Amino acid sequence: MFGFRAPLPREGQWLELDGERFWLAWKAHAKARRMKLLVGSNGPRLTLPPRTSEKAALAFVDQHQEWLLNQWRKHQALQLPELSQGAVLSLPWLGQQIPVQWLQGRALQIVRQPEQWQIHTGARSSDSQLRAALLKTYREFGTAWFRQQMQPYLAGMPKAPSALQVKPLKSLWGSLNVADVVRLDVALLLAPEPVAEYVLVHELCHLLQRNHSPKFWREVQARCPDWREHRDYLRQHGGGLKAEARCLFG
Numbered sequence: 371m372f373g374f375r376a377p378l379p380r381e382g383q384w385l386e387l388d389g390e391r392f393w394l395a396w397k398a399h400a401k402a403r404r405m406k407l408l409v410g411s412n413g414p415r416l417t418l419p420p421r422t423s424e425k426a427a428l429a430f431v432d433q434h435q436e437w438l439l440n441q442w443r444k445h446q447a448l449q450l451p452e453l454s455q456g457a458v459l460s461l462p463w464l465g466q467q468i469p470v471q472w473l474q475g476r477a478l479q480i481v482r483q484p485e486q487w488q489i490h491t492g493a494r495s496s497d498s499q500l501r502a503a504l505l506k507t508y509r510e511f512g513t514a515w516f517r518q519q520m521q522p523y524l525a526g527m528p529k530a531p532s533a534l535q536v537k538p539l540k541s542l543w544g545s546l547n548v549a550d551v552v553r554l555d556v557a558l559l560l561a562p563e564p565v566a567e568y569v570l571v572h573e574l575c576h577l578l579q580r581n582h583s584p585k586f587w588r589e590v591q592a593r594c595p596d597w598r599e600h601r602d603y604l605r606q607h608g609g610g611l612k613a614e615a616r617c618l619f620g
């Protein structure tokens with residue numbers, strides 16, 4: 371560029387998309403004819419033609435937030451490969467990384483031991499079968515874990531939930547339906563324990579208040595004083611947790 375640099379109104383801006391905060395770098399480009407947004411390996415960037423005003427650039431970014439968010443999601447999904455046999459040395463479980471031992475066996479089997487997980491893969495087992503088996507394991511142990519966590523909270527409840535299900539949920543973290551079934555996202559098992567517990571408490575409190583009124587939040591507060599912190603964690607890292615779950619479980 372022979373040392374030529376078009377003047378830049380500012381270096382970039384912070385953006386908050388899908389609960390994640392990231393830096394959008396602004397780059398001046400002498401030959402650019404119009405503003406352009408791009409999500410690349412260096413993160414998102416905005417290309418500006420010479421003499422673009424700060425106001426016009428901010429308005430452009432504002433108009434294209436939705437598009438940028440979609441690109442950002444696609445980019446993140448591309449960065450994480452789907453789980454394949456032998457590909458990882460550990461697996462996330464409630465904020466910890468559990469070592470994984472890969473073994474050749476006759477059939478696909480996942481054995482959870484206290485210190486590590488053994489994954490036996492057969493000669494004919496496919497990666498998609500592996501991901502399905504892993505999902506089954508997480509659902510099974512996740513259900514048991516949530517049930518255990520639930521016990522102390524039931525004391526102050528008018529009734530217990532009729533069922534507790536752990537499964538992949540697209541956008542929600544949990545729900546309580548009219549039949550009092552609690553559903554929890556399997557991706558919560560990739561989050562720290564107190565965060566997963568908060569979502570459980572949140573859904574249980576809907577047995578008392580089927581809304582998000584101040585009364586409801588007082589019930590949550592009484593059982594989980596740090597709920598704001600956990601809610602913020604999900605806002606900030608939730609997209610990443612759900613993306614990781616899709617890679618692990620398909």
Ligand SMILES: [Zn+2]
Nearest residue numbers: 572576581582
């Ligand atoms: Zn709720």
